[in-house]
Amino acid sequence: MLIKIKRGWEISENRVTPENVFANRRQFMQGALGGAALLGVGIGGAAFAAEGGDPMADLYPGKANPAFGALERPLTPEKLSSTYNNFYEFASHKQISESAQALKTRPWEIRIDGLVRNPQTLDIDRLIRQMPLEERVYRHRCVERWSMVVPWTGFPLAGILKLADPEPEARYVRMETFQNPDIASGQQQFWYPWPYIEGVTVEEAQNDLAFLVTGAYGKPLAKQFGAPLRLALPWKYGFKSIKSIVRFTLTDARPVSFWEQTNAEEYGFWANVNPQVDHPRWSQAVEQPLGTDSTVPSVLFNGYADQVAGLYKNMNGQNIYM
Numbered sequence: 001m002l003i004k005i006k007r008g009w010e011i012s013e014n015r016v017t018p019e020n021v022f023a024n025r026r027q028f029m030q031g032a033l034g035g036a037a038l039l040g041v042g043i044g045g046a047a048f049a050a051e052g053g054d055p056m057a058d059l060y061p062g063k064a065n066p067a068f069g070a071l072e073r074p075l076t077p078e079k080l081s082s083t084y085n086n087f088y089e090f091a092s093h094k095q096i097s098e099s100a101q102a103l104k105t106r107p108w109e110i111r112i113d114g115l116v117r118n119p120q121t122l123d124i125d126r127l128i129r130q131m132p133l134e135e136r137v138y139r140h141r142c143v144e145r146w147s148m149v150v151p152w153t154g155f156p157l158a159g160i161l162k163l164a165d166p167e168p169e170a171r172y173v174r175m176e177t178f179q180n181p182d183i184a185s186g187q188q189q190f191w192y193p194w195p196y197i198e199g200v201t202v203e204e205a206q207n208d209l210a211f212l213v214t215g216a217y218g219k220p221l222a223k224q225f226g227a228p229l230r231l232a233l234p235w236k237y238g239f240k241s242i243k244s245i246v247r248f249t250l251t252d253a254r255p256v257s258f259w260e261q262t263n264a265e266e267y268g269f270w271a272n273v274n275p276q277v278d279h280p281r282w283s284q285a286v287e288q289p290l291g292t293d294s295t296v297p298s299v300l301f302n303g304y305a306d307q308v309a310g311l312y313k314n315m316n317g318q319n320i321y322m
């Protein structure tokens with residue numbers, strides 16, 4: 001039997017009108033930011049202070065990579081992007097920035113396994129120290145139709161493959177988020193297929209745009225963004241950009257993601273942005289940048305066709321936009 005559950009993006013056409021979404025957000029912002037302003041610290045800043053500072057703080061801001069800089073759209077203010085999040089481990093609504101502070105991001109181990117010559121478990125700080133951190137400004141397009149532009153700091157996902165040294169049969173990279181329902185109460189919602197899983201092909205993982213994020217806005221990554229390590233795949237719908245990763249597995253079997261497992265009719269493996277291919281329940285033609293009251297046209301591959309269209313040249317018959 002198919003259990004019918006309600007997801008954040010199961011919103012009817014009329015509820016995603018700018019008026020409703022942004023009226024609600026404004027109300028929330030007044031509440032949340034008012035409180036943070038009184039304390040004189042941002043939510044992320046407070047958490048770092050409480051933990052005695054992030055051990056990697058000296059690495060930020062990363063050196064800006066000009067190849068991923070100028071976008072025709074303005075940066076999304078940090079106050080907006082860090083208080084309006086999708087992180088179902090903490091709840092199936094957007095206001096998880098405070099509850100996510102319960103996540104302990106040190107110590108944190110990353111497991112690399114599967115079809116690799118160098119299976120290993122690394123401490124996150126050892127991993128971050130050995131990678132060439134840089135800052136890139138990326139667009140992010142959620143399947144729900146909101147979007148943002150964020151300066152991430154991190155390193156190419158290809159760096160993990162290099163450490164792993166994949167066997168020739170490896171075709172996919174499967175990634176997994178932490179699991180700890182005591183801290184992440186969303187994981188007590190047993191009808192979801194925890195832990196959160198995502199996957200890409202090895203070829204996609206080796207594309208230079210595929211980026212592992214350790215920081216944002218010139219600082220170590222805030223917990224609500226998916227600290228200490230999250231993915232950014234800017235040409236795909238946002239749910240592919242898995243947060244708080246603990247494991248990379250090279251495999252010859254196509255991974256079934258959290259959302260595909262939940263609802264395969266609506267959320268597929270490829271999920272490349274295409275304004276001409278509707279979601280089964282809403283159009284994808286436009287998007288609403290966080291912090292604005294209007295919509296703008298969405299763009300094929302979210303504006304990154306030059307870098308990624310070649311990955312999908314010979315894929316007739318597969319719906320690479322779902």
Ligand SMILES: Nc1nc2c(c(=O)[nH]1)N[C@H]1C(S)=C(S)[C@@H](COP(=O)(O)O)O[C@H]1N2
Nearest residue numbers: 085086087088142177196238239241242243
């Ligand atoms: N582990 C995990 N990763 C996740 C999600 C999630 O719920 N859990 N949500 C995804 C979705 S739908 C989006 S749009 C982005 C949101 O990232 P942001 O909150 O930093 O904007 O994270 C993605 N990665």
Ligand SMILES: [Mo]
Nearest residue numbers: 142143238239
């Ligand atoms: Mo999303």
